[in-house]
Amino acid sequence: MKAKANIVIIGGGIVGTSLAYHLACLGIKDIVVLEKDYLAAGSTGRCGAGVRQQWGLKMNCILAKESIAEFEKLSEMIPTDYDLEFKQKGYMMLAYDRNMANQYKKNVQLQRTLGIEVDYLSPLEAKAIVPHLNTEGMVGATFCGKDGHLNPFTTTLTYAIGAKRLGAEIYKGTEVLDMKLEKGKVSKVITNKGEIDTGLVINAAGPFSKNIAKMAGVDIPVYSERHQILVTQPIKQIQDPMVISLKHGFYCQQTPHGSFIMGFGDPNELKGTDTTSTWNFLEEMAEKVLPVLPPLKNLKVVRQWAGSYNMTPDAQPILGNSEDVENFYMAVGFSGHGFMIAPAVAKAISETIVGKKPTVDISMLRLKRFEAGNLIKEPSVV
Amino acid sequence: MKDNVIVCRCEDVTVGEIKKLVADGINTPEEIKRITRMSMGCCQGRTCGGILQQILSNLLNEPVDEIKLWEKRPPAKPVLMKALIGGDTDES
Numbered sequence A: 001m002k003a004k005a006n007i008v009i010i011g012g013g014i015v016g017t018s019l020a021y022h023l024a025c026l027g028i029k030d031i032v033v034l035e036k037d038y039l040a041a042g043s044t045g046r047c048g049a050g051v052r053q054q055w056g057l058k059m060n061c062i063l064a065k066e067s068i069a070e071f072e073k074l075s076e077m078i079p080t081d082y083d084l085e086f087k088q089k090g091y092m093m094l095a096y097d098r099n100m101a102n103q104y105k106k107n108v109q110l111q112r113t114l115g116i117e118v119d120y121l122s123p124l125e126a127k128a129i130v131p132h133l134n135t136e137g138m139v140g141a142t143f144c145g146k147d148g149h150l151n152p153f154t155t156t157l158t159y160a161i162g163a164k165r166l167g168a169e170i171y172k173g174t175e176v177l178d179m180k181l182e183k184g185k186v187s188k189v190i191t192n193k194g195e196i197d198t199g200l201v202i203n204a205a206g207p208f209s210k211n212i213a214k215m216a217g218v219d220i221p222v223y224s225e226r227h228q229i230l231v232t233q234p235i236k237q238i239q240d241p242m243v244i245s246l247k248h249g250f251y252c253q254q255t256p257h258g259s260f261i262m263g264f265g266d267p268n269e270l271k272g273t274d275t276t277s278t279w280n281f282l283e284e285m286a287e288k289v290l291p292v293l294p295p296l297k298n299l300k301v302v303r304q305w306a307g308s309y310n311m312t313p314d315a316q317p318i319l320g321n322s323e324d325v326e327n328f329y330m331a332v333g334f335s336g337h338g339f340m341i342a343p344a345v346a347k348a349i350s351e352t353i354v355g356k357k358p359t360v361d362i363s364m365l366r367l368k369r370f371e372a373g374n375l376i377k378e379p380s381v382v
Numbered sequence B: 001m002k003d004n005v006i007v008c009r010c011e012d013v014t015v016g017e018i019k020k021l022v023a024d025g026i027n028t029p030e031e032i033k034r035i036t037r038m039s040m041g042c043c044q045g046r047t048c049g050g051i052l053q054q055i056l057s058n059l060l061n062e063p064v065d066e067i068k069l070w071e072k073r074p075p076a077k078p079v080l081m082k083a084l085i086g087g088d089t090d091e092s
Helices: A014-025 A058-077 A098-113 A123-129 A152-165 A206-215 A279-289 A294-298 A342-353 B015-023 B029-036 B048-060
Strands: A004-010 A031-034 A091-095 A118-121 A140-144 A169-171 A176-182 A185-191 A194-203 A223-232 A242-245 A250-254 A260-264 A300-311 A318-321 A328-332 B006-008
Touching: A004 A014, A014 A031, A014 A152, A014 A328, A014 A342, A031 A152, A058 A098, A058 A152, A058 A342, A091 A098, A091 A123, A098 A118, A098 A140, A118 A123, A123 A140, A152 A169, A152 B029, A176 A206, A194 A206, A206 A223, A206 A300, A206 A328, A223 A279, A250 A279, A260 A279, A279 A300, A318 A342, A328 A342, B006 B048, B015 B029, B015 B048, B029 B048
Parallel strands: A004 A031, A004 A194, A031 A169, A091 A242, A194 A328
Antiparallel strands: A091 A140, A118 A140, A176 A185, A185 A194, A223 A260, A223 A300, A242 A250, A250 A260, A318 A328
């Protein structure tokens, strides 16, 4: 292992690997990514594999739009033998009452002004796109055909390959144990495989971000929370878009492989980094999804798993310089939607680090917003 | 073993694909599973697990018992969605 690096990135998920790639693209040499397990072992590899631009907050829309634009050219930017399984067949968000419908109509207006091609649909129009959708009780839906699915493992691997080609080094099985500070800056990262002197550290540790920040003497208001998912046997393609119901709290999509992936947000879910599965989840998931998508009752569940959302008080990430420790940066607290905005976030943070004006202004996501009481409200989180 | 020999029958993963991944540094069952879908099919790795350990043991020159297999995930066998809500007890 190297004894010295310009930048040490902690975490080998989509955020850490895309940061390494974007920093390397901007000409930074001696970048090291430290991953305690293997690539995408944390939140990235356990996510629902969806990418959507339909957000209620301008900045989230822009981050998602820029990220999807990058996903669209990723296999040309970084050619590999691995299939990204990018499927742009849309996201459909169901509305069940007037309030929700009005919020969605507002979202559509905002999204369209930002150049996102999204439509508000009647239940009948929604059924034309998802024929097996039970529209009972629905008042409408929104649909964006450029949203979709992306394989989290091969996408992370692709960024890792891209970063390595530009000279970055990625160490798997390398756990950060502590950091040393000198004159208010992190000077050394201590791992189970040795020590690295460094000029800058980025915390991209997902579920473990709080503990990593603590090593640098920075307290961040995040906690991790378990979320569960199930996957079925594969069948022929019958469902184009990801279907989301914020009323039921679930999302459900058919992957290019043919299997269905689904999950829901449980308000009483376990806090912490425990990722064991529960039997209850299967029952509750089936109870929520089957009335809305009835033919799925004949599918067999082959597996379930769990992952962690790294939550912040406003369910928005904490990005950029920590401001307390000069050379300690953060890309944490993605609250369940990190995979789909990672490329744009990584690009903006990388640009900030090299002193360029960032493509997307992420300053409202700074850590100090919590102290100042500037919490951000995103109405469209599952 | 020839490169075209199928190791995972559920997801059609061959010896050749595993060799290529190992050459790329993707050399543990958990990682190989995630990239190839090996063991993610209906049998959940019951057939291919032992074979993969044997292949990795040869390629990496490590004892078979030191190749840690993937984490087992529930359910133990595929379950119909409708059975989960008590709507079907047919095991066919």
